[in-house]
Amino acid sequence: MKIPKRLQPLVEDGLVDEVIRPLMSGKEADVFIVRCGSKIRCAKIYKDALKRSFKKAAQYTEGRKVRNSRRARAIEKGSKFGRQQQEDTWQNAEVDALYRLARAGVRVPEPYGCFDGVLLMELVTDENGDVAPRLNEVSMSAEQAREDHALMMHYVMCMLCAGLVHGDLSEFNVLVDENGPVIIDLPQAVDAAANNNARSMLERDVRNMSEYYGMFAPELRQSHYAEEMWALYEDGALHPDLKLTGQFEIDTHSADVDSVMLEIRAALAEEEKRKQRLREAEEGD
Numbered sequence: 001m002k003i004p005k006r007l008q009p010l011v012e013d014g015l016v017d018e019v020i021r022p023l024m025s026g027k028e029a030d031v032f033i034v035r036c037g038s039k040i041r042c043a044k045i046y047k048d049a050l051k052r053s054f055k056k057a058a059q060y061t062e063g064r065k066v067r068n069s070r071r072a073r074a075i076e077k078g079s080k081f082g083r084q085q086q087e088d089t090w091q092n093a094e095v096d097a098l099y100r101l102a103r104a105g106v107r108v109p110e111p112y113g114c115f116d117g118v119l120l121m122e123l124v125t126d127e128n129g130d131v132a133p134r135l136n137e138v139s140m141s142a143e144q145a146r147e148d149h150a151l152m153m154h155y156v157m158c159m160l161c162a163g164l165v166h167g168d169l170s171e172f173n174v175l176v177d178e179n180g181p182v183i184i185d186l187p188q189a190v191d192a193a194a195n196n197n198a199r200s201m202l203e204r205d206v207r208n209m210s211e212y213y214g215m216f217a218p219e220l221r222q223s224h225y226a227e228e229m230w231a232l233y234e235d236g237a238l239h240p241d242l243k244l245t246g247q248f249e250i251d252t253h254s255a256d257v258d259s260v261m262l263e264i265r266a267a268l269a270e271e272e273k274r275k276q277r278l279r280e281a282e283e284g285d
Contacts, residue, residue: 006045007032010115016043023131028187033123033131041112044119046091046187091117094187097164104162105240106155107182127178135181135212136171145216152181152209153225156202158240160233164189165198169205171212192233202226224248 003011003019010016018035023042025031034043091114098111098121110122124132140148152174159166166173166189173185192198206226214221223246231248232238 004030004032004045006116006118007034007043010043010118010120013115015115015120019043026185028185034120036112036120040123041120042109042123044094044121046117046119091119091187093189094119094185097186097189100162100164101159101183101186104158106158106162107180108186109182109184124175124177124182124184126176132175132177132182134172135174135176138176140216142217145213146220148181149209149213149217149220152213153206153244153246155181155183156206156209156225157229157238157242157244159189160192160202160229161238161240163192165192165195165202166205167197167201170208199230202230 001019001021007016007019011019016034016036020033020035020040023031023033029047030045032043032045034041095111095114098108101108102110109124112120112122114120126132156166156169166183166186168185168188169183173183175182175184190198190201192202195201203226206229210220210223210225225244225246227248228244228246229238232242
């Protein structure tokens with residue numbers, strides 16, 4: 001096939017020997033199957049920001065640290081150089097996350113480097129050597145759903161222990177090979193400690209997984225893994241060897257708004273009286 005323009009430099013530099021075929025085109029990137037020597041891998045070509053349709057990207061980049069102060073200032077100013085640096089940061093985030101999560105024991109594709117906006121990584125395959133299906137293409141028994149759901153909850157917990165939340169986890173961002181689920185698509189992964197949206201994203205990630213596996217084992221939809229994980233994380237008690245239960249007592253007591261408002265009004269009235277006494281004392285002098 002004709003070599004895509006963005007892959008041409010990698011072919012010229014000997015990093016890619018052959019572009020075999022397109023694999024998929026998504027909201028943030030196009031992926032091709034390539035041959036690197038004797039190995040079959042995939043090349044993920046990130047789309048430019050103007051062509052990328054990833055919604056509310058600012059929510060995901062909140063809290064990301066830029067080590068170089070010049071780059072950080074350029075990104076903040078929004079200059080042309082800054083926009084390019086922001087793109088580089090977005091693209092490198094996935095490479096960093098892949099290495100970080102692999103060390104944490106999470107099954108992700110093995111990365112081989114990012115070159116000018118192209119990520120070379122492992123091509124995940126099934127037992128026949130074909131491209132592994134996405135989770136949304138797979139049906140299973142209730143027993144298998146429970147087993148894979150527990151494994152996914154363990155992976156999500158390990159991610160949180162490593163300080164990351166996927167942020168866009170669903171049945172469309174998980175591949176399934178002969179050994180089980182493999183998590184993919186991580187450029188939007190967020191810093192759990194620095195991003196104010198981390199908790200809600202974790203809850204959404206877990207809810208998406210529980211809803212999908214819950215189609216085969218309905219009781220999984222009633223589990224509360226996200227709440228359990230986050231409570232342990234905030235208490236500093238979360239660790240990779242922990243066995244989660246999925247049980248968590250949610251506080252259903254609504255706030256007594258009227259009582260709170262009365263307390264606020266009383267405090268304001270007391271402050272006004274204090275100021276009045278000060279004014280009267282000053283006038284008396």
